[in-house]
Amino acid sequence: MQARDLGEEDPVCGFGAPSLAKFWQTFYVYAMSTMNISLPDALKSFVDEQVSQRGYGTSSEYMRELIRKDQDRLQLRNLLLAGAASNLAAPADADYFEGLRDRVRKATRAKA
16 A cells, blocks of 8 residues: 555645545555456346446446455354354353443543
């Protein structure tokens, strides 16, 4: 990743700070690779429809989001499997949750 100069004028807000919506696009330049995929006409039509209806600029943006969501799903699955394989802890009963509430209350008071 390469950082860009944040001093360049933003056409949306008209001064040197980039708009929040464009922050990541403005601040970082990512190296991109190209991948070509073949889809049946029905799937291509579906992708094109999703791009237009859901506000994506390109089919690549739509596919990147699907891939990121799949990565998140796999990470969650692995965490759940690791939790299921771990040693048993104390039961999550009413006393356990009350203890959590007490810790949150104490942390909130300490910050105030």
